[in-house]
Amino acid sequence: MAVFRSVHLAGFLIVLSVSPVMAQYLGAVIDPDAFSATPKAPPLSRGDYANLPLRASLKAFAPPPGDQGQQGSCVGWATAYAARTILATSTGSVTGGGQSFSPSYVYNQIRVEGCDGGSRLSDAMRLMSGDGVAPLTDFPYDDGNCSLVPSPSQRQLASAYRIGEWRRLFDVSSVNKHIPVRRALAAGHPVPISMRLPMSFMEYDGGVFNATTAERAAAVSGSRDAVARHIAGGHAMTAIGYDDEGQWIEIINSWSQDWGERGYARVSWDDFNTFVMEAYEVMPLSAPAPAPVPEPAPAPAPAPAPEPEPEPEPEPGPAPKPEPKPKPEPKPRPEPRPEPKPEPEPEPAPKPAPSVRDMSAALRFLDLQGTEIPARIDATGWTLTRPLASGTSFRVEATPGASANLYVLGAGSDGRYVELFPRSQLISTRVGAEDTLLLPGPTDGHFTQLDQSAGQDTYLVLVAGLSLELAPVLSALNETTGQPLPDRLRAALGSRLVDPGEMVPASAGIGFEVAVQTGDVAAMPVKIDHVAAAPDAGDSAAPLIVLTHPMRDAFDAATDAPFMVASREVTIEGRAQDDSRIASLAIPGAQSMRQSDRGPFRAQVTLPPGDGPHEITIEATDVAGNSATRTLWFQMRN
Numbered sequence: 001m002a003v004f005r006s007v008h009l010a011g012f013l014i015v016l017s018v019s020p021v022m023a024q025y026l027g028a029v030i031d032p033d034a035f036s037a038t039p040k041a042p043p044l045s046r047g048d049y050a051n052l053p054l055r056a057s058l059k060a061f062a063p064p065p066g067d068q069g070q071q072g073s074c075v076g077w078a079t080a081y082a083a084r085t086i087l088a089t090s091t092g093s094v095t096g097g098g099q100s101f102s103p104s105y106v107y108n109q110i111r112v113e114g115c116d117g118g119s120r121l122s123d124a125m126r127l128m129s130g131d132g133v134a135p136l137t138d139f140p141y142d143d144g145n146c147s148l149v150p151s152p153s154q155r156q157l158a159s160a161y162r163i164g165e166w167r168r169l170f171d172v173s174s175v176n177k178h179i180p181v182r183r184a185l186a187a188g189h190p191v192p193i194s195m196r197l198p199m200s201f202m203e204y205d206g207g208v209f210n211a212t213t214a215e216r217a218a219a220v221s222g223s224r225d226a227v228a229r230h231i232a233g234g235h236a237m238t239a240i241g242y243d244d245e246g247q248w249i250e251i252i253n254s255w256s257q258d259w260g261e262r263g264y265a266r267v268s269w270d271d272f273n274t275f276v277m278e279a280y281e282v283m284p285l286s287a288p289a290p291a292p293v294p295e296p297a298p299a300p301a302p303a304p305a306p307e308p309e310p311e312p313e314p315e316p317g318p319a320p321k322p323e324p325k326p327k328p329e330p331k332p333r334p335e336p337r338p339e340p341k342p343e344p345e346p347e348p349a350p351k352p353a354p355s356v357r358d359m360s361a362a363l364r365f366l367d368l369q370g371t372e373i374p375a376r377i378d379a380t381g382w383t384l385t386r387p388l389a390s391g392t393s394f395r396v397e398a399t400p401g402a403s404a405n406l407y408v409l410g411a412g413s414d415g416r417y418v419e420l421f422p423r424s425q426l427i428s429t430r431v432g433a434e435d436t437l438l439l440p441g442p443t444d445g446h447f448t449q450l451d452q453s454a455g456q457d458t459y460l461v462l463v464a465g466l467s468l469e470l471a472p473v474l475s476a477l478n479e480t481t482g483q484p485l486p487d488r489l490r491a492a493l494g495s496r497l498v499d500p501g502e503m504v505p506a507s508a509g510i511g512f513e514v515a516v517q518t519g520d521v522a523a524m525p526v527k528i529d530h531v532a533a534a535p536d537a538g539d540s541a542a543p544l545i546v547l548t549h550p551m552r553d554a555f556d557a558a559t560d561a562p563f564m565v566a567s568r569e570v571t572i573e574g575r576a577q578d579d580s581r582i583a584s585l586a587i588p589g590a591q592s593m594r595q596s597d598r599g600p601f602r603a604q605v606t607l608p609p610g611d612g613p614h615e616i617t618i619e620a621t622d623v624a625g626n627s628a629t630r631t632l633w634f635q636m637r638n
Contacts, residue, residue, distance in 0.1 A: 024202055024255045024259070025068055025069070025070055025071060025073075025074070025116070026072060026074055026118070026197065026233040026234060026235040027068070027071070027072025027073055027074040027075060027116070027117075027118035027119065027234070027235070028074055028075055028118060028119075028120075028121065028195070028234035028235050028236040029112055029118045029119060029120045030194050030196065030234040030277045030278065031120055031122075032172045032277070034120055034122050035122060035168060035277070035278045036171070036172060037122075037426070038122050038125070038167070038168050038280075038426070039166075039167045039168070039425070039427065039428045040167055040168050040169075040171070040426060040427055040428060041167045041168070041281060041428055042406075042422075042427055042428050042429065042430070042431055042437055042441070043437065043438045043441025043442035043443070043553065043554060044183075044431075044435050044437065044438065044554060045435075045436040045438055045444060045554060046443075046554045046555065046557065046558075048183065048432075048435045048436055049182070049183055049554065049555045052182055052183060052186045052244075053186055054243070054244045055241070055243040055244060055245070056182070056185045056186045056241055056242060057185075057241030057242075057250065058086050058185065058188065058190055058240045058241060059240055059241055059250070059252075059264075061086045061089040061090040062082060062085065062086050062089075062240055062252055063081060063082065063085045063086075063100040064257065064263070065253060065254065065256065065257050065262065065263020065264065066081055066103070066141075066254050066256070066263075067254065067256035068103070068254040069143030070143050070144070071107075071116065071143040071144075071146060072111075072115065072116040072117060072118040072119075073103050073104070073107040073111075073115075073143070073146070073254075074235050074236040074237070074254050075107060075110070075118070075119045075120070075123075075124050075192075075194075075236045076102075076103030076104060076105075076106040076107030076108075076119070076124065077103045077236070078121070078124075078192040078236040078237050078238045078254065079106055079121065079124040079125065079128060079192050079236075079238075079282075080101040080102055080103050080105060080106040080124070080128065080133045081100055081101055081102070081103045081136070081254070082192070082237075082238035082240070082252050082254075083191075083192050083238050084101040084128060084133050084161065084163060084282075085099070085101050086190040086238070086240065087163065087189070087190060087282055087283075087284055088101070090188055099135055099136075099137070100135070101133045101134070101135055101136055101161065102133060102134050102138070102139040102140070102141060103141050104139055104140070104141045104142065104146070104148065105133050105134045105139040105150060105154075105158060106119075106124050106128065106133055107119060107124075107146060108146050108147065108148055108149060109150070110123040110124055110127060111146055114146075115143075115144075115145075115146035121192055121193075121194050121278050121280060122278075122280075124192075125163075125166045125192075125280055125282070128162065128163045129162060129163050129165075129166055131158060131162070132159045132160065132161045133158050133161050133162075134150065134154050134155075134157050134158040134161070135161070138154060138157055139154055162285065163282055163283070163284070163285070164282075164283045164284045164285040164286055165283045165286075165428065165430050166280050166281065166282050166283065167280065167281055167428040167430075168278065168279065168280055168281075169181055169184060169191070169279045169280065169281055170553065171551075171553070173550060173563060173564055174553065174555075174556055175273065175552075175556045175559045175561045176273060176555050176556050176559065177272060177273045177276055177279065178242070178249055178269045178272045178273055179555040180279075180281075180555055181193075181242070181249060181272075181279055182242045182244075182249075184281040185239060185241060185242055187281075187432055189281050189282055189283050190238050190239070190240060190282050191239040191279050191280065191281055191282070192236060192237075192238045192239075192279070192280050192282065193236065193237055193239055193251070193276050193278060193279045193280075194234055194235065194236045194276070194277050194278040195234070195235050195236075195237070195275045195277065196219055196227075196231050196233075196234060196275050196277060197231065197232040197235040197275070198211040198212070198215035198219070198230060198231065198232065198271075199215065199230055199231070199232050200212055200215060201232070202232055204259070204260050204265055205259075205260065206260065206261050207266070208246060208248050208266045208267070208268050209265055209266060209267045209268060209271060210268050210270075210271060211271045211274070211275065212230070214230050215230040215231070216271070216274050217230075218230040218231055219231065219274050219275055220274065220564075220637075221611075221637060222566075222637040234277075237251040237252060237253050237254070237265075238251060238252050239279070240252050240264075243266075246266070247268060247269045248266040248267060248269065249269065249272045250264060250265070250266050250267075251264065251265050251266075251267060252264055253265060283430070286403075286465065356515050356516065356517055357402075357465060357515075357516040358401070358402060358513070358514075358516070359400075359401070359402060359404070359463060359465070359512075359513070359514050359515075359516050359520075360400070360401030360402065360511065360512060360513035360514070361398065361399065361400045361401060361404070361406075361463045361511060361512065361522070361524065362398075362399045362401075362506060362509060362510065362511035363396055363397070363398050363399075363461060363509075363510040363511065363524060363526065364396065364397040364509070364510070365394055365395075365396055365526070366394060366395050366396075366397070367392070367394055368393040368447060368541065368577065368578070368579055369541060373385075373386050373388075374509075375509065375510050375526060377505050378527070380484075380485050380486060380525060381523075381524060381526060381527070382510045382524070382525070382527070383526070383528075383529070384527070384528050384529065387529040387530070387531045388450055388528055388529070388530055388531070389450070389530075389531050389532065389534065389579075390450055390452045390453075390454060390530065390531070390532055390533045391449060391450060391452070391533050391579055391580065391581065391598070392449070392450050392533075393447035393448065393449045393450075393577050393578070393579055394447060394448055394450075395438065395439060395440065395444065395446065395447045395448060396408075396439040396448075396459070396461075397436050397437070397439070398431070398437040398439060398461055399434060399436045399437070400431055400432075400433065400434075400435075400463055401433060401513065403430065403431070403432050403433050404430075404463050404464060404465060405430055405431070405463075405465070405466065405467050405468065406421070406429055406431050406437055406461065406462070406463060406464075407421060407429060407461070407462040407464065407468055407470060408420040408421035408439060408460065408462075409460040409462070409470075409473075409474065409477070410457065410458065410459055410460070411457065411458045411460070412451070412453050412455060412457055412530075413453065413454075413456055413530070415458075415481045415482065416478050416481060417458075417460065417474055417477045417478060418474075419474060420439070420440070421437075421439055429464075429467065429468075430467075438554065441554075442551060442552070442553045442554060443546070443552070443553065443554045443557045444554065444557075445544060445546050445557065446546050446575075446577075447544075447577050449577070449598065449599070450528075453530070454530050454531055454532045456528070456530065457527070457528040457530045458485070458525055458526070458527055458528070459525075459528060460523065460524070460525045460526070461523075461525075461526070462522070462524075463521070463522045463523075463524065464496075464520060464521045464522075465516075465520030465521070466520055468521065472492075473492045474492075476488075476491050476492035477489075477492045479491075480492075485525055486500060489523050493519075493521050493523075495518065495519060496519050496520055496521045497519050497521055497523065498514060498516050498518075498519040498520070498523075499518075499519070500523065502514050502515075502516070510524065510526060538624075539578070539579055539580040539622060539623075539624040539626065540624070540626065541579070541626060542622070542627055542628040543576040543577060543578040543582060543599070543620040543621070543622050543626065543628045544576070544577040545574060545575075545576050545577075545618050545620055545628055545629075545630040546574055546575055546577060547572065547574040547632075548573045548574050548575065549571060549572070549573040549574075550563045550572075561633075562612065562614075562633035562634055562635035563632065563633065563634050563635070564634075564635050565607070565634050565635070565636060565637065566636075566637050568606055568607040568636065569604065569605075569606055570604070570605045570606075570616075570634060571602070571603070571604055571605075572587065572590075572601075572602070572603045572605060572616065573601070573602045573603075574600075574601055574618070575599040575600050576599040576601065576620035576622075576628070577599055578599060578620075578622045578626075580622040580623050580624050580626075581597040581598065581622065581623045582595070582596075582597050582598070582599050582620055582622055582623075583597070583621050583622060583623045583625075584619075584620070584621045585599075585601050585619070585620045585621075586618075586619045586620075587601075587603045587605065587616065587617065587618050587619075588617060588619075589606075589616070590603040590604060590605050591603075591604045591605065591606055592604045599620075601618075607634055610636075611635065611636045612633070612634055612635045613634060613635045614633065614634045614635075614636075615631060615632070615633060616631070616633075616634065617629060617630070617631050617632075618632070
């Protein structure tokens, strides 16, 4: 028997076949390039990661831990059997008590080669999002057969069980990987993961797992020899809970209930951060936008009552013999026929109950010193009450009241819009309820800077229930330049636009709330009076130096851990942010350097011999003479 192993070392994906320590099979193809090419969760504030419950668990929604047997199908078990089942059970989208989903349905379609070849987590995510997954009862698991593919009827059944959005939670170089995983679990979303599995994990039998010192050193260094001795291979499982007091993440495995804690394991934060290479948040499908409610057809008018027919005249008989005429008796008057009662009007058909979606959002504009810039309500949205000079740096915090997709467009005085967020299709736009999106992100230390074209700028935030394709929206907006913004928005968004007249502005600041019956996109335009910079602005603040490559998220912003690199040739990109121009920027020892007086810079640095950590210093001075220094550390992987 062989255990499939795939481990990424110093920029290479390698596949090994070794004798197993025990009878467990693995099967995760760990491919950092494929991981980095998938959409990533949006940049959130540090508070969204810090203010979480002390513990959370999805264990009550999980199926009994299964057994992948003698097949490298752990990805199918982690994604379909564990994550998809948890999602369906927790959202009430399946009935019948305990229905679970088929690992084979996923694995058989995405396996790399042979039944032991393993597969990539990202391929499983795409399959479940696009095609869905069949229940286990309809596509049974067989660890001796991986060639069976779904029939057309099974594919049709699977399409009813597609997942919603999925996104990676960190970068390959992230340090505190457990923090965004905790946030996803607290939101009720399971998290499939792939690990470089320490050998000792195979023998885990309970408690909080802690790897050996040699196993941690092998994972950090990436040494081929050390990895061969201490790392069993790549394995996929699903995170289902955490505990802050115990400082562990709980995972469900696919090695039967005879392993670990009846099929589960608790992994310390330190080892989770060291050995976990990939993690994806899996979310349910979003509810569709409310459809317009048609007016009921008018009830038909009742048919008029029929007129009563007259009684027939009697036939005349033979003429009688003349006789003296008696005194005529008075002719009796016929009884009047009662008028027919009018039929009652039919009850009008009841109107269908409208589908209502509650929407709300709030924005905060902050300057480089962290001071909030106030705004006032105007006829079409809001206007910042303080003019901003060319070169001014600001950032925005956007907080939806309910989970929504957020998009940001910006226009100068010419009225032509450009996309500000997301800048890449590899950034998710979905922001959870009461989470705070950092714009431009990824941390609260990154700012947007006004250009040199004075006039009236517009910062436009679109809050959408369902995802938007921005290219046609931008095209439609820019084809109607010169028209009032409300007309341009109607032309660009059509029936998806929430009627601005129904939006109730917040009593203070920039925000709204609305009970939506039609449409699912609310527009929040904020006008900025962009003025020319004064020559003697009196700047007394030092530049704020931030990195854009390598870059850390908000949950890693406070760490002083070195950046791990595979090569001594390091590219450093960033910006010296300041409301004034940058007079000088230097990185001592850089082989090459490019910079702009507006702050952006790019440098090539060769690290000295040795593993490190190696110190790199960035120095910046603005035209007012204010200076700042930032120190970075880089550690070589062997």
